[in-house]
Amino acid sequence: MFAPFPDDFFVDTYFNAINRQTYPLSIGGHLHRKQGDSLDFLDYKLYTPGDDIRHIDWRVSLTRRPIALPTEQWIVRRYEAEEQLRIVISMDTGNTMGYPRLKSNPRLCISKLQIARWIIHLITSIATRTRDQVIVHGLFGNTFSAEFVSSRGGAVGLSTMLDQLTMTPIMRTHETLQLRALDSILKPAAIWIILSDLYFPTSNNDPSTDIQELLLNRIAEAKRNRCLVVLIDLNAWNYERGLLTDAIKSKTRAVRISGMSTLGIPVDNKLDLMSNIIAETETSIEQRKYQFTQLSTSYNPYWQWDLPQELGTLHDAAAFFKTRFSQDPILAELFRKDS
Amino acid sequence: MILLPIAALMVGLIFLYLRYPNYREFELSTAEFFPKTTKPPATTLRLRTLFLSLPFYVQLFVFILALAALIFWLSPPQAAEGVPSVGVLILLDTSASMTTLQPMTTANNGKTRFMQGLTLLRELTDHLNSLPEDLHICVVLERFDLVIELVTSAETRSEINTLVDQASQLNRQFEQRILGTDLNLVAQRIRRTFVPPTQLPVSEVSTGCQFTHVAVITDRPSPDWVSEFEESAHLFWLNVGESVDNTGIGSVTVEGSKCLQTDRNISISLVSYGTPPSNSELIISSNDGSWSESRPVNWIQQSEYTFELPASGEYTIVLTPPGNYLHDDQVTIAVNIQNQLQVYWGMINQDGAPLLNAQSVTDGADLQIIPYSRQVDPPSIPTLYIGNGYQSSTTGTVLQYFVEDSPLLDEINLDSTELLHVDGINLDLDPSLNAILMDSNGRALIAASPSHAPVRYAVIPGLPNFGTTDLNEFRLSSVVFLNAVCWVLENRIISPLYTLTSIEQPFPIGTVSTLHPDEGDTQSIGASTTAIQTLQPVRAEVPYPLWLAVTMLVALLMGVERLLAVTFRSRWR
Numbered sequence: 058m059f060a061p062f063p064d065d066f067f068v069d070t071y072f073n074a075i076n077r078q079t080y081p082l083s084i085g086g087h088l089h090r091k092q093g094d095s096l097d098f099l100d101y102k103l104y105t106p107g108d109d110i111r112h113i114d115w116r117v118s119l120t121r122r123p124i125a126l127p128t129e130q131w132i133v134r135r136y137e138a139e140e141q142l143r144i145v146i147s148m149d150t151g152n153t154m155g156y157p158r159l160k161s162n163p164r165l166c167i168s169k170l171q172i173a174r175w176i177i178h179l180i181t182s183i184a185t186r187t188r189d190q191v192i193v194h195g196l197f198g199n200t201f202s203a204e205f206v207s208s209r210g211g212a213v214g215l216s217t218m219l220d221q222l223t224m225t226p227i228m229r230t231h232e233t234l235q236l237r238a239l240d241s242i243l244k245p246a247a248i249w250i251i252l253s254d255l256y257f258p259t260s261n262n263d264p265s266t267d268i269q270e271l272l273l274n275r276i277a278e279a280k281r282n283r284c285l286v287v288l289i290d291l292n293a294w295n296y297e298r299g300l301l302t303d304a305i306k307s308k309t310r311a312v313r314i315s316g317m318s319t320l321g322i323p324v325d326n327k328l329d330l331m332s333n334i335i336a337e338t339e340t341s342i343e344q345r346k347y348q349f350t351q352l353s354t355s356y357n358p359y360w361q362w363d364l365p366q367e368l369g370t371l372h373d374a375a376a377f378f379k380t381r382f383s384q385d386p387i388l389a390e391l392f393r394k395d396s
Numbered sequence: 397m398i399l400l401p402i403a404a405l406m407v408g409l410i411f412l413y414l415r416y417p418n419y420r421e422f423e424l425s426t427a428e429f430f431p432k433t434t435k436p437p438a439t440t441l442r443l444r445t446l447f448l449s450l451p452f453y454v455q456l457f458v459f460i461l462a463l464a465a466l467i468f469w470l471s472p473p474q475a476a477e478g479v480p481s482v483g484v485l486i487l488l489d490t491s492a493s494m495t496t497l498q499p500m501t502t503a504n505n506g507k508t509r510f511m512q513g514l515t516l517l518r519e520l521t522d523h524l525n526s527l528p529e530d531l532h533i534c535v536v537l538e539r540f541d542l543v544i545e546l547v548t549s550a551e552t553r554s555e556i557n558t559l560v561d562q563a564s565q566l567n568r569q570f571e572q573r574i575l576g577t578d579l580n581l582v583a584q585r586i587r588r589t590f591v592p593p594t595q596l597p598v599s600e601v602s603t604g605c606q607f608t609h610v611a612v613i614t615d616r617p618s619p620d621w622v623s624e625f626e627e628s629a630h631l632f633w634l635n636v637g638e639s640v641d642n643t644g645i646g647s648v649t650v651e652g653s654k655c656l657q658t659d660r661n662i663s664i665s666l667v668s669y670g671t672p673p674s675n676s677e678l679i680i681s682s683n684d685g686s687w688s689e690s691r692p693v694n695w696i697q698q699s700e701y702t703f704e705l706p707a708s709g710e711y712t713i714v715l716t717p718p719g720n721y722l723h724d725d726q727v728t729i730a731v732n733i734q735n736q737l738q739v740y741w742g743m744i745n746q747d748g749a750p751l752l753n754a755q756s757v758t759d760g761a762d763l764q765i766i767p768y769s770r771q772v773d774p775p776s777i778p779t780l781y782i783g784n785g786y787q788s789s790t791t792g793t794v795l796q797y798f799v800e801d802s803p804l805l806d807e808i809n810l811d812s813t814e815l816l817h818v819d820g821i822n823l824d825l826d827p828s829l830n831a832i833l834m835d836s837n838g839r840a841l842i843a844a845s846p847s848h849a850p851v852r853y854a855v856i857p858g859l860p861n862f863g864t865t866d867l868n869e870f871r872l873s874s875v876v877f878l879n880a881v882c883w884v885l886e887n888r889i890i891s892p893l894y895t896l897t898s899i900e901q902p903f904p905i906g907t908v909s910t911l912h913p914d915e916g917d918t919q920s921i922g923a924s925t926t927a928i929q930t931l932q933p934v935r936a937e938v939p940y941p942l943w944l945a946v947t948m949l950v951a952l953l954m955g956v957e958r959l960l961a962v963t964f965r966s967r968w969r
Binding site: 153154294300304314341342 | 420421422423424425426427428429430431
């Protein structure tokens with residue numbers, strides 16, 4: 058069971074914070090990733106697949122072409138325009154996204170999935186005001202799952218969509234990875250937000266079945282299509298490490314760790330052993346995420362959400378969410394009028 | 397049996413703790429990143445887990461307390477010594493004898509015993525009011541004669557002061573209620589009062605006045621059972637009777653069977669207590685004024701007097717001069733003198749005829765007595781069918797069924813019946829007959845027509861056997877015969893000469909009289925057992941529901957334990 062969005066007034070607060078002004082019944086007036094159709098020339102750019110072929114400046118392309126005429130050398134004219142934004146949010150619903158779990162009240166799950174739902178809810182709420190498009194996409198799933206939850210008609214069916222996506226945790230395999238579904242929805246110049254803890258299993262033997270490899274390739278392709286790729290890393294390691302640290306301090310004789318695998322660690326008077334294990338685990342996690350963190354650029358941000366140790370109650374989680382969301386500049390920039 | 401589930405729960409708790417792992421478990425999303433070098437802790441049975449677990453001891457303690465609470469609940473409630481208090485149950489005698497006048501030679505001259513009782517009641521309430529002001533006092537006043545009834549109760553000093561006034565109201569009721577005395581009821585009431593609350597079922601523990609003392613104000617001498625309460629010394633038997641002379645009518649009887657009354661003679665038994673007057677006279681007169689007869693009473697030589705009455709009717713008997721107890725000096729009787737019974741004997745053997753004092757006739761009989769021959773037809777006059785008789789036998793008769801309240805079985809000892817052999821009748825041949833007494837072979841030893849039949853008839857084993865040497869057979873055969881005769885002759889059954897006043901009819905009217913036994917005995921008196929001034933506060937035992945306290949403790953501990961479990965979660969185990 059998931060908690061509803063904790064504070065609907067936070068949408069207004071957030072808008073005020075980013076000095077955003079909305080224009081009802083107009084198309085989005087903000088960061089544009091796509092050339093417009095106005096007559097206000099902006100500049101030239103190299104052609105990328107997906108560009109409107111009518112905007113190719115054939116003459117300039119012809120005069121500036123070096124020897125051959127590869128498509129990469131086509132020059133496209135860009136015009137100033139305000140256009141509707143398409144935001145595609147890929148939500149990872151893999152097994153580990155269901156953690157951490159609140160044992161004192163298992164029905165209320167303040168997990169990475171919960172935080173992800175709130176992020177989607179907030180982005181959708183904002184997009185609804187700006188009349189931008191939001192498509193929620195299940196990164197993993199047994200079937201293709203992607204739906205418009207915000208369009209010119211307003212927000213529709215978000216809760217139902219999220220409930221369907223998060224109903225059961227999905228095993229992360231290359232077969233359940235739903236990247237092909239993105240082909241039809243991830244238009245050039247769209248914004249692709251990936252919500253995940255990035256604990257993707259690796260397969261060193263066969264790159265064609267390696268989830269990390271497949272996803273990295275798709276991100277690269279999106280970038281080529283001038284998509285803005287925002288990686289939101291919902292990281293619970295700090296929280297989980299805090300649990301283990303508390304266990305050591307409270308003289309627990311041994312801990313049993315279960316989740317994706319089950320193992321036991323004797324703790325009795327073996328603080329060093331536990332510390333080493335934690336350090337070793339932390340290194341493993343960093344290595345696993347390494348390739349994704351390296352993707353981070355100013356225009357393709359890697360946004361890490363570290364769930365704090367004090368995430369004990371719903372109130373704690375809500376406070377953390379609002380603070381963290383307000384502090385991050387990426388989405389604020391996305392929805393800022395002048396951007 | 398109730399304890400078994402709790403014992404099973406305790407065993408289950410121990411097993412659960414034995415099964416508890418000695419580690420803390422965390423569900424982590426980063427589990428797969430941990431080194432795979434260590435194995436998960438096993439969940440085998442571990443005594444160490446059991447003995448080192450504080451929650452185990454807490455929960456076990458709660459279980460033990462719950463078990464104790466259950467045992468306390470099933471046991472009689474425990475008692476705790478309460479604060480000093482006085483709770484008095486006053487049983488005031490309002491029977492007919494309390495109207496007896498006290499002797500002229502004492503200071504109570506002219507008072508009745510009841511008025512003397514009120515004086516004692518006043519002394520008692522005065523004494524109660526003299527006790528310390530802060531003492532809790534409650535008083536319940538009840539009256540008794542043939543029943544015990546609540547008069548009033550008092551819990552404050554002012555209410556106690558009104559007790560005598562309220563009790564004096566009862567004096568007027570003697571004009572409408574003249575009843576005898578049933579001391580057995582008093583004994584039961586007192587025994588119940590002195591039962592410690594701890595020995596009463598929880599549902600019967602009184603929440604009202606907790607009695608510490610019982611005071612019985614009566615003119616009857618203290619019975620033997622009063623000694624039962626001597627140890628407690630909390631029973632005050634306050635006797636108001638003073639020896640006084642009295643003469644009266646003891647009883648009036650008539651000779652003969654209740655259905656064969658043909659005697660015109662009634663017998664009047666007189667009683668005398670103390671010195672009787674020398675000029676006593678017994679007068680009997682018909683209520684219609686047509687006949688009267690009187691005789692002087694010689695108290696020394698004769699206590700029973702017989703009168704021959706001229707005819708059926710109501711008569712009033714008066715003894716003069718009246719004694720100090722007024723309700724035994726007069727009685728009205730109703731006499732129903734029957735004509736001699738006319739019997740048709742349809743058999744040669746006429747044993748039993750002397751018992752009936754009957755005239756043998758062939759026509760116009762009131763009753764016919766004929767042999768039973770397998771089957772009967774509903775007769776036109778009351779009929780007694782006689783079987784094959786009784787035979788002494790070593791095998792006897794095994795009885796299987798009898799109609800408990802049938803008048804045909806009055807005064808019959810069924811055990812002695814089984815010593816005799818009787819040929820029963822097969823009722824399959826006589827569907828009009830109902831079995832009254834049946835043997836194990838399903839044959840009826842005594843059978844009778846339905847009681848609502850226009851004419852009654854019955855079948856009995858035989859006539860009275862005057863020739864037998866077996867007393868049992870003689871008695872049984874005679875009683876069965878007479879019972880059957882009276883039952884079929886229902887119209888000849890006479891009413892009692894008089895009846896006694898009762899709760900339903902408390903005042904003498906018509907043939908309802910006040911000749912209750914012993915009420916006129918003005919000489920059998922006794923002294924009060926204990927002086928009123930010795931009544932002092934006592935610490936009464938009050939029931940203490942220990943099970944309730946333990947149950948509350950169990951609930952409290954469970955609440956604390958669960959709170960700790962919620963607070964410390966997995967660490968609380």
